[in-house]
Amino acid sequence: MTFEIENVSKTFVSNDDGEEVLALKDINLTIETGEFVSLVGPSGCGKTTLLRIIEGFENPTGGTIKDDGEIVTKPSNERGFIFQNYSLYPWLNVIDNVIFGLGINGKPEKESKKRAMEYLESVGLEDFAKRYPHELSGGMKQRVAIIRSLINDSKSILMDETFSALDIQTKHKLQNQIHKICKEQNKTIIFVTHDIDEAVFLSDKIVVLSRRPGTIKKIFEIKLEHPRNREDQEFKNLVSEIIQEIGELEED
Numbered sequence: 060m061t062f063e064i065e066n067v068s069k070t071f072v073s074n075d076d077g078e079e080v081l082a083l084k085d086i087n088l089t090i091e092t093g094e095f096v097s098l099v100g101p102s103g104c105g106k107t108t109l110l111r112i113i114e115g116f117e118n119p120t121g122g123t124i125k126d127d128g129e130i131v132t133k134p135s136n137e138r139g140f141i142f143q144n145y146s147l148y149p150w151l152n153v154i155d156n157v158i159f160g161l162g163i164n165g166k167p168e169k170e171s172k173k174r175a176m177e178y179l180e181s182v183g184l185e186d187f188a189k190r191y192p193h194e195l196s197g198g199m200k201q202r203v204a205i206i207r208s209l210i211n212d213s214k215s216i217l218m219d220e221t222f223s224a225l226d227i228q229t230k231h232k233l234q235n236q237i238h239k240i241c242k243e244q245n246k247t248i249i250f251v252t253h254d255i256d257e258a259v260f261l262s263d264k265i266v267v268l269s270r271r272p273g274t275i276k277k278i279f280e281i282k283l284e285h286p287r288n289r290e291d292q293e294f295k296n297l298v299s300e301i302i303q304e305i306g307e308l309e310e311d
């Protein structure tokens with residue numbers, strides 16, 4: 060799935076006093092099928108807003124987003140989305156949350172449950188299949204939300220700080236898993252993160268956004284071979300270079 064982001068701007072108007080906030084300005088970016096692209100930048104620079112516009116939850120106030128040539132105006136099952144605040148359905152247990160989307164798409168329940176259990180096992184949640192969201196920790200809920208999105212055969216997944224609540228072992232495991240799934244299924248991933256190490260580990264491209272109004276400051280192409288090694292000098296240099304780029308924005 061190819062995304063073409065053309066001259067996208069977004070102005071929010073407050074309901075209270077009509078004051079305008081320019082969140083994004085003139086964003087131009089093409090994301091090819093199967094590419095893993097990370098968006099990084101200071102808090103409040105418009106990363107979530109851009110992701111929501113690409114999904115079709117919000118419309119831009121200027122410019123267009125095209126998904127395989129078609130202008131995006133509303134959400135689609137072809138685009139999976141994992142929110143910053145990973146929302147699960149509180150009235151469904153873990154496994155039913157995971158297979159919810161498959162049911163809508165008419166997949167048989169028994170097969171879906173089998174597949175869901177394999178995914179749950181891979182993140183150490185097999186014993187929690189029958190538990191409800193309120194019985195889980197924050198990181199456990201996040202893992203369920205990730206699996207729910209991975210199990211659906213959407214052509215792309217938009218992920219907003221998806222791994223932020225996880226311990227480092229689980230985070231690394233899921234990073235490997237998401238990379239594998241993305242490359243095997245040629246899924247397009249747009250990934251928002253504050254964790255630069257994570258961005259360098261996973262991405263083909265890292266897009267640095269400036270402070271509000273968010274504009275594209277710099278695009279890093281990450282050509283390191285997979286599996287990537289965090290101990291590599293080249294890896295470490297890239298991480299420092301990108302952190303410095305963002306640091307300059309925060310100091311301005």
Ligand SMILES: Nc1ncnc2c1ncn2[C@@H]1O[C@H](COP(=O)(O)OP(=O)(O)OP(=O)(O)O)[C@@H](O)[C@H]1O
Nearest residue numbers: 071072080082101102103104105106107108109271
């Ligand atoms: N629904 C909304 N109504 C009004 N303003 C909004 C709305 N959503 C976002 N904004 C504003 O747009 C700007 C960008 O917000 P956004 O959530 O996209 O930032 P972000 O880069 O995701 O930040 P963070 O890293 O903290 O998650 C902020 O100034 C925010 O206040």
Ligand SMILES: [Mg+2]
Nearest residue numbers: 106107108143
């Ligand atoms: Mg955000």
